[in-house]
Amino acid sequence: MSEHGPEKGIKRWLFTTNHKDIGTLYLWFSFIMLLVGGAMAMVIRAELMYPGMQVVNPNFFNMMTTMHGLIMVFGAIMPATVGMANWLIPMMIGAPDMAMPRMNNWSFWILPFAATMLVLPMFMGGDFLAGQGPAFGWTFYEPLSGQYDNLAFFIFAVHLLGISSIMGSINIIATILNLRAPGMTLMKMPMFVWTWLITAFLLIAVMPVLAGAVTMMLTDKYFGTSFFDAAGGGDPVLFQHVFWFFGHPEVYIMILPAFGIVSQIIPTFARKKLFGYSSMVYATAAIAFLSFIVWAHHMYTVGMPVAGELYFMYATVMIAVPTAVKVFNWTATMWRGAMTFETPMLWAVAFVFLFTIGGFTGLMLGVAPSDFQYHDTYFVVAHFHYVLVTGALFALIGGVYYWLPKWTGNMYDEKLGKLHFWLSVISVNVLFFPQHFVGLAGMQRRVPDYAVQFADWNFWSSIGGFVFGLSQLLFMYIVIKTIKGGEKASDKVWDNPEGLEWTVPSPAPYHTFETAPEIK
Amino acid sequence: MNNADQNKITRRLTGKLLLVVVGMFGFGFLLVPLYNVMCDVLGINGRFIDIQSGQVDVAEQERLGAQASLQVDESREVRVQFLTQLNQNLNWEFRALDNAVTVHPGQVMEVRFYAKNLTGREVVGQAVPSIVPAKAFKYFTKMECFCFSHQVLKPGEEVEMPLRFVVRPDLPEDIRTISLAYTFFDTENRDGGKQVRAEEPAAVLAQHAR
Numbered sequence: 001m002s003e004h005g006p007e008k009g010i011k012r013w014l015f016t017t018n019h020k021d022i023g024t025l026y027l028w029f030s031f032i033m034l035l036v037g038g039a040m041a042m043v044i045r046a047e048l049m050y051p052g053m054q055v056v057n058p059n060f061f062n063m064m065t066t067m068h069g070l071i072m073v074f075g076a077i078m079p080a081t082v083g084m085a086n087w088l089i090p091m092m093i094g095a096p097d098m099a100m101p102r103m104n105n106w107s108f109w110i111l112p113f114a115a116t117m118l119v120l121p122m123f124m125g126g127d128f129l130a131g132q133g134p135a136f137g138w139t140f141y142e143p144l145s146g147q148y149d150n151l152a153f154f155i156f157a158v159h160l161l162g163i164s165s166i167m168g169s170i171n172i173i174a175t176i177l178n179l180r181a182p183g184m185t186l187m188k189m190p191m192f193v194w195t196w197l198i199t200a201f202l203l204i205a206v207m208p209v210l211a212g213a214v215t216m217m218l219t220d221k222y223f224g225t226s227f228f229d230a231a232g233g234g235d236p237v238l239f240q241h242v243f244w245f246f247g248h249p250e251v252y253i254m255i256l257p258a259f260g261i262v263s264q265i266i267p268t269f270a271r272k273k274l275f276g277y278s279s280m281v282y283a284t285a286a287i288a289f290l291s292f293i294v295w296a297h298h299m300y301t302v303g304m305p306v307a308g309e310l311y312f313m314y315a316t317v318m319i320a321v322p323t324a325v326k327v328f329n330w331t332a333t334m335w336r337g338a339m340t341f342e343t344p345m346l347w348a349v350a351f352v353f354l355f356t357i358g359g360f361t362g363l364m365l366g367v368a369p370s371d372f373q374y375h376d377t378y379f380v381v382a383h384f385h386y387v388l389v390t391g392a393l394f395a396l397i398g399g400v401y402y403w404l405p406k407w408t409g410n411m412y413d414e415k416l417g418k419l420h421f422w423l424s425v426i427s428v429n430v431l432f433f434p435q436h437f438v439g440l441a442g443m444q445r446r447v448p449d450y451a452v453q454f455a456d457w458n459f460w461s462s463i464g465g466f467v468f469g470l471s472q473l474l475f476m477y478i479v480i481k482t483i484k485g486g487e488k489a490s491d492k493v494w495d496n497p498e499g500l501e502w503t504v505p506s507p508a509p510y511h512t513f514e515t516a517p518e519i520k
Numbered sequence: 521m522n523n524a525d526q527n528k529i530t531r532r533l534t535g536k537l538l539l540v541v542v543g544m545f546g547f548g549f550l551l552v553p554l555y556n557v558m559c560d561v562l563g564i565n566g567r568f569i570d571i572q573s574g575q576v577d578v579a580e581q582e583r584l585g586a587q588a589s590l591q592v593d594e595s596r597e598v599r600v601q602f603l604t605q606l607n608q609n610l611n612w613e614f615r616a617l618d619n620a621v622t623v624h625p626g627q628v629m630e631v632r633f634y635a636k637n638l639t640g641r642e643v644v645g646q647a648v649p650s651i652v653p654a655k656a657f658k659y660f661t662k663m664e665c666f667c668f669s670h671q672v673l674k675p676g677e678e679v680e681m682p683l684r685f686v687v688r689p690d691l692p693e694d695i696r697t698i699s700l701a702y703t704f705f706d707t708e709n710r711d712g713g714k715q716v717r718a719e720e721p722a723a724v725l726a727q728h729a730r
């Protein structure tokens with residue numbers, strides 16, 4: 001068995017049960033989705049570059065904002081974190097593969113079909129430019145979404161995405177709980193494994209609730225029920241409760257694996273052990289628990305009783321405590337470390353700094369009385385792009401640079417990597433920072449036009465957007481260049497990194513840890 | 521640990537995790553009755569009126585109103601404003617004839633609303649009220665209201681409908697304005713008019729006319 005290499009040609013990828021192959025598939029899929037969702041963001045920024053309508057019609061614009069959100073959340077960030085998990089978790093815990101390799105194959109191969117089903121309605125009905133696809137926002141609030149003609153495509157796409165995530169999560173939990181090398185106790189696991197274990201539990205807890213929500217939409221639309229329809233005794237506000245009961249844990253599903261990646265990168269380049277390992281674990285668990293009891297802070301303006309607003313406000317602001325524990329731990333890890341700034345470290349440091357900005361604006365939004373002012377403005381857009389782009393995405397990119405030499409056996413081009421970083425980090429701030437200002441001044445989100453006083457900041461935001469978008473093509477070039485060749489990477493790659501993945505040769509052989517390693 | 525043991529353990533764990541998945545799918549649906557209970561307890565969202573039956577204990581409302589009006593607090597004024605809207609399934613004209621009135625707590629006031637059936641069929645409508653701020657809900661007593669029962673309008677028929685109410689004297693001091701919003705629903709067209717949005721409105725209207 002151990003001499004068995006991968007199959008040749010397309011069959012290798014279709015039928016593979018190898019965790020490294022499947023990890024690669026996930027990562028490429030998510031990168032393609034990143035480019036697709038990014039192209040949609042470019043359309044949005046082109047339209048918003050100047051006040052007035054110039055590039056697309058309003059319905060097409062709405063379709064772009066909707067599809068951009070859905071694709072980035074379900075197509076880019078989530079599969080990318082699962083790809084990282086596939087590649088790394090077995091190697092980090094000394095397991096030969098995932099616990100259920102065939103289900104692993106299926107988890108991935110559902111995704112391209114789900115994504116196709118999600119984007120297909122855009123091309124149906126003849127006139128692409130009229131905007132035939134979903135155009136009700138990525139949160140698909142009822143009753144607006146119930147008006148949409150091709151709703152079934154959207155609903156079944158979400159079902160498929162959910163099934164894929166649930167299978168992937170069960171696999172990850174089973175791998176972590178059952179396949180750890182002897183001596184690898186839970187509290188010895190790398191932080192990335194810990195964050196993914198907790199993320200996987202979040203996923204199996206809330207993806208079924210999302211499935212329930214879209215199932216209710218389905219029966220409302222086609223089978224005469226009235227869960228969300230006021231005329232039949234239902235309530236659209238109920239939809240928001242069910243959606244955000246999923247939606248809030250979902251944002252932690254996207255950020256916790258990023259926390260894990262950063263917790264791997266920073267100790268390597270600070271040349272110190274991660275500060276406060278056990279507090280990191282407990283903070284992650286605390287964040288996960290709190291994420292279940294704060295959902296209504298997304299809907300302060302629906303007319304909740306004051307007691308409800310106060311409860312959700314206090315619970316929300318409480319999340320700042322474990323999150324601050326993490327930020328302080330990363331900072332303390334760097335404190336007096338022998339730091340060097342290779343590309344992965346640059347992304348990780350930018351993550352700590354910029355994610356914290358997103359965290360602070362999150363606190364402002366979490367305070368109910370001030371949220372009434374910010375609700376549905378560009379301030380919210382700026383907030384969640386700071387936590388998701390400079391948070392989750394930056395950590396993922398940093399992670400790719402960090403482990404790419406292990407995956408491919410070649411070093412990436414350090415000069416180009418740094419160029420990619422500086423282009424991205426400057427442009428992303430030009431892109432999103434002004435959105436705080438226009439948001440505070442009252443510019444609404446999800447509207448293709450705006451009052452002229454917002455013109456200057458929007459112009460700069462668009463310029464930043466175009467540069468940030470193009471910079472990611474440079475990322476693609478660097479990755480392909482590294483796969484094709486380059487300076488050979490050593491087995492350790494970095495200066496004394498911690499973790500079992502650095503004990504195997506570079507590139508990592510097709511099969512690793514067929515006999516479990518010794519853990520001291 | 522050999523492979524067979526490993527598989528058995530994995531299978532058992534997977535079974536347990538699948539139970540969690542099924543349970544959470546059920547929990548999503550459990551949120552529906554939970555939500556309704558919460559709304560009933562808090563008296564929000566106007567959900568105490570069932571659109572299909574429209575039943576309200578009128579005698580009890582009358583008793584509460586009479587009790588509240590025993591003592592008029594001339595020293596305070598409360599502005600009550602009225603908003604009207606139609607559910608998408610209903611093609612009526614509906615508006616308040618008095619947009620806003622100023623009352624003393626305890627003072628009985630009567631205002632009128634206007635409705636006209638714009639469709640070519642007889643429609644049984646039901647109005648559902650909603651009060652902002654929600655805190656004012658239990659201090660606002662309706663003694664007579666068109667929302668207490670179904671309103672049946674023949675094609676083209678127009679009506680003026682009364683609302684007699686009293687704001688209770690123990691209304692918290694900080695409430696100076698109360699907004700009362702009415703939404704009218706068609707009791708027979710439960711699907712929220714989703715079908716009416718189709719390309720051929722004429723055909724759909726004909727179907728509704730039966």
